[in-house]
Amino acid sequence: MTRPALRMCARCERTTGEPVLVHEVHAPTGPGFNVYACPECAVHYPPQTDVLDLIDSTRRRSRLTLRVYKLDAEGTVTEDRGKLEILAGGRAEPLPRTSAYPPCACPRCRTQR
Known part of the structure; x- marks a missing residue:
């Protein structure tokens, strides 16, 4: 029972x-x-x-907007190089770790190697 x-x-x-x-x-x-x-x-x-x-009904394409411009020492925009919009259709696959994608070459990362 x-x-x-x-x-x-x-x-x-x-x-x-x-x-x-x-x-x-x-x-x-x-x-x-x-x-x-x-x-x-x-x-x-x-x-x-x-x-x-x-989740399925509201599926939208992912959007990333990059604005590229130059500033002077006072923070004023001196050159506007436009914007770039990137639309992704689905989930992004991680980049494969191969020699085609070398590590960062900036001074900070170079000193950590």
Whole structure:
């Protein structure tokens, strides 16, 4: 024989033996938790949406905008060389570690080798 699930209603704060799942709270660093309501209060909550459906419906191309310009000693723009917009279609793959991508040659990185 199984015991009935007892949960507290998130709206009226009474204990109910017939809990209705009204919301799932997801946590990025660990387990999330569920929010329950009694059958009378559950009708006041909107229907649940699947988080994965939200991600797919709002998928946009990633955009990176670079502005290139020169400044004088006072911080005034002396030469505006325009902007460059980079659009990515999906997730970027990491660059392979080969001799085709040598390490940085700036003075700071050269002294660390």
